[in-house]
Amino acid sequence: MASRKPVRWHIGVFLAPAVLVYTALMIIPLFGTLLQSLFNKGAAGERVFVGLQNFATLFGNALWSDAFWNALGNNAWFFVVHMLVQNPIGIALAAILSTPRLRMAAFYRTAIFIPTILSFVIVGFVWKLILSPIWGIAPGMLDAVGLKSLFAPWLGREEYALTTLALVSVWQFVGIPMMLIYAALLSIPDEVLEAAEMDGITGASQFWKIKLPLILPSIGIISILTFVGNFNAFDLIYVAQGALAGPDYSTDILGTFLYRTFFGFQLQLGDPYMGSAIAGSMFGIILIGVCVYLFGIQTRLRRYQF
Amino acid sequence: MTRTIRYALLTSTLLAGPALAETTLTIESWRNDDLTIWQDTIIPAFQAQHPDIKVIFAPSAPAEYNAVLNSKLSAGSAGDLITCRPFDASLELYNQGHLADLSDLASMANFSPVAKSAWQTDDGSATFCVPMASVIHGFIYNADAFEALGLSVPTTNDEFYAALDAIKADGTYIPMAMGTNDQWEAATMGYNNIGPNFWKGEEGRLALIKGEQKLTDDAWVAPFAELAKWKDYLGDGFEAQTYPDSQNLFTLGRAAIYPAGSWEISGFNAQAEFKMGAFPPPVAAAGDTCYISDHTDIAIGLNAASPNADAARVFLDWVGSPEFATMYANALPGFFSLNSTPVAMEDPLAQEFVSWRGKCESTIRSTYQILSRGTPNLENETWNASANVIRGSEAPEAAAERLQAGLASWYAPQQ
Numbered sequence: 001m002a003s004r005k006p007v008r009w010h011i012g013v014f015l016a017p018a019v020l021v022y023t024a025l026m027i028i029p030l031f032g033t034l035l036q037s038l039f040n041k042g043a044a045g046e047r048v049f050v051g052l053q054n055f056a057t058l059f060g061n062a063l064w065s066d067a068f069w070n071a072l073g074n075n076a077w078f079f080v081v082h083m084l085v086q087n088p089i090g091i092a093l094a095a096i097l098s099t100p101r102l103r104m105a106a107f108y109r110t111a112i113f114i115p116t117i118l119s120f121v122i123v124g125f126v127w128k129l130i131l132s133p134i135w136g137i138a139p140g141m142l143d144a145v146g147l148k149s150l151f152a153p154w155l156g157r158e159e160y161a162l163t164t165l166a167l168v169s170v171w172q173f174v175g176i177p178m179m180l181i182y183a184a185l186l187s188i189p190d191e192v193l194e195a196a197e198m199d200g201i202t203g204a205s206q207f208w209k210i211k212l213p214l215i216l217p218s219i220g221i222i223s224i225l226t227f228v229g230n231f232n233a234f235d236l237i238y239v240a241q242g243a244l245a246g247p248d249y250s251t252d253i254l255g256t257f258l259y260r261t262f263f264g265f266q267l268q269l270g271d272p273y274m275g276s277a278i279a280g281s282m283f284g285i286i287l288i289g290v291c292v293y294l295f296g297i298q299t300r301l302r303r304y305q306f
Numbered sequence: 307m308t309r310t311i312r313y314a315l316l317t318s319t320l321l322a323g324p325a326l327a328e329t330t331l332t333i334e335s336w337r338n339d340d341l342t343i344w345q346d347t348i349i350p351a352f353q354a355q356h357p358d359i360k361v362i363f364a365p366s367a368p369a370e371y372n373a374v375l376n377s378k379l380s381a382g383s384a385g386d387l388i389t390c391r392p393f394d395a396s397l398e399l400y401n402q403g404h405l406a407d408l409s410d411l412a413s414m415a416n417f418s419p420v421a422k423s424a425w426q427t428d429d430g431s432a433t434f435c436v437p438m439a440s441v442i443h444g445f446i447y448n449a450d451a452f453e454a455l456g457l458s459v460p461t462t463n464d465e466f467y468a469a470l471d472a473i474k475a476d477g478t479y480i481p482m483a484m485g486t487n488d489q490w491e492a493a494t495m496g497y498n499n500i501g502p503n504f505w506k507g508e509e510g511r512l513a514l515i516k517g518e519q520k521l522t523d524d525a526w527v528a529p530f531a532e533l534a535k536w537k538d539y540l541g542d543g544f545e546a547q548t549y550p551d552s553q554n555l556f557t558l559g560r561a562a563i564y565p566a567g568s569w570e571i572s573g574f575n576a577q578a579e580f581k582m583g584a585f586p587p588p589v590a591a592a593g594d595t596c597y598i599s600d601h602t603d604i605a606i607g608l609n610a611a612s613p614n615a616d617a618a619r620v621f622l623d624w625v626g627s628p629e630f631a632t633m634y635a636n637a638l639p640g641f642f643s644l645n646s647t648p649v650a651m652e653d654p655l656a657q658e659f660v661s662w663r664g665k666c667e668s669t670i671r672s673t674y675q676i677l678s679r680g681t682p683n684l685e686n687e688t689w690n691a692s693a694n695v696i697r698g699s700e701a702p703e704a705a706a707e708r709l710q711a712g713l714a715s716w717y718a719p720q721q
Binding site: 244 | 485487488544545546547674678679681683686689690693697700712
């Protein structure tokens with residue numbers, strides 16, 4: 001007589017705290033926001049169901065859609081700068097750090113990683129001061145090497161402000177890809193590298209032909225982390241340029257656009273319904289991006305088991 | 307410190323309980339900076355006259371005030387007296403029935419229609435807060451610099467630019483301290499500072515609200531055209547200059563003229579080591595009527611649900627008196643009494659600012675009443691447009707057209 005399988009209650013008990021906290025803090029608010037985006041204020045200020053009308057306004061009314069596409073375009077550029085600058089530099093730093101002959105590797109590793117743990121407020125403020133045309137050290141340093149003419153009030157010019165802030169963000173977060181890739185490089189077994197050396201593949205070609213293919217999955221993860229982080233970004237722009245994301249909305253990204261709409265700003269009263277519609281759109285954009293990566297790229301990456 | 311005060315407040319409420327003859331009034335406010343002034347100066351003065359009414363000043367943090375107040379009012383736990391923000395925030399409370407109508411209060415007669423406009427229904431039929439103070443716009447200048455360069459205080463537009471040119475030619479000082487990084491100075495200390503002279507103060511402002519004038523009319527484009535000329539007189543890299551940068555440039559004596567609001571007075575008095583003076587926005591030709599932005603900022607109203615309404619009205623009536631006005635204006639230089647009775651003030655810079663009320667017509671910022679209710683928000687758009695015009699990235703006419711199109715998109719009288 002087969003005994004009944006015992007109820008494995010401990011699984012539920014141990015999962016419960018995480019599930020409850022995550023549901024209360026993330027899942028319920030997420031669906032609450034998505035639901036709220038389907039409502040709007042009626043004539044007497046009451047909440048009425050309007051279906052997808054908020055989204056129709058957001059994408060159909062030029063007043064809203066111009067701001068939305070501007071924010072989305074800026075966000076895309078913000079992401080492109082990170083992908084082109086932050087991640088290659090992060091990988092290069094990791095490759096250099098993992099060279100066994102490098103002295104003081106631990107010091108460099110820590111120094112490069114420290115900005116990541118600084119608060120946005122400090123980073124935004126410090127860089128504003130460094131780049132300030134009045135008190136900043138940037139004009140003085142450029143002057144010292146005779147390049148004063150290259151200095152411009154970067155944060156105040158429409159054509160440079162967003163790129164400048166993206167580079168500040170790169171400076172802050174370059175430690176994250178560096179650490180992840182560094183860990184991936186260290187996990188490559190010595191046998192593989194020794195075999196490569198036996199075959200005469202050393203130095204740079206060893207990196208390109210042996211190490212890089214082995215760390216591709218890590219690079220994929222970094223790309224998706226960068227994507228999610230950038231499309232959720234808000235703090236740095238808010239700290240450096242304020243909620244109006246000046247000059248002339250040239251640094252306005254989805255996060256600041258959402259903030260202005262949802263919470264209001266100065267005389268503008270907050271509009272939680274349109275704000276939820278923007279938040280819902282951001283969620284959709286990130287969801288699509290992550291899905292494309294997961295199903296289109298992640299599954300095609302070749303993995304090596306050692 | 308705050309803790310001691312909180313305990314003191316708690317204890318005083320407990321002690322006040324048994325004394326039945328005494329009424330206790332609690333004031334809700336965002337001015338936590340002014341706590342000592344209320345406790346040491348204003349409340350004792352009131353209680354000397356009305357020993358039977360006890361007053362407690364219970365402020366919350368400025369950024370949280372609106373949210374805290376709204377929830378307290380809904381829950382029925384708000385104080386008897388409510389400090390009022392100007393225009394729509396307070397109007398909303400009145401429409402919801404949280405603020406009582408105070409139109410029949412005797413001391414309301416002490417205030418001009420402009421002073422009361424920030425706390426009235428759109429048709430002006432009901433006033434629900436007693437005006438306390440306003441802030442005045444103008445220009446503060448470095449008097450030592452003017453003396454060294456042999457400049458006199460400009461009164462007309464031509465003299466204004468002549469002075470700026472002279473300062474620029476000399477090169478010792480940055481002619482004007484302002485940046486466009488934070489955007490609001492461009493609109494508040496720029497557009498709404500010099501604008502009233504062009505749109506003739508209240509006349510233009512009310513015509514705009516009624517839909518008789520448009521933001522694309524000459525009177526409303528001209529201030530933008532002036533702002534466009536300011537570019538040449540601002541410091542290097544003004545595009546990235548922030549509000550605190552501008553304040554520091556001026557108080558360190560590196561800039562000669564500062565487009566200002568009177569709230570700067572106490573800060574500048576503490577920081578600057580040179581003599582300062584102030585002049586109102588210059589007019590087109592000598593002898594023209596001048597208009598100043600005398601912006602209503604703070605008032606106090608009665609919680610409609612207060613059980614102590616009679617005592618609260620006594621207090622509000624006193625707040626409307628010249629006695630209160632004198633006390634308040636001297637304790638906080640730069641926050642000017644809205645009372646029609648002239649108030650004697652000690653601070654020379656504050657005296658200079660307030661003297662303009664005698665020779666110029668007062669108005670308020672054009673974007674604050676009614677016009678910033680919709681989307682896009684006219685005030686926020688004006689920040690953006692003013693900053694663009696000063697930076698030279700948008701032509702004055704184009705900026706005005708954009709603002710007009712935005713306003714017309716939701717405001718019926720402008721359609």
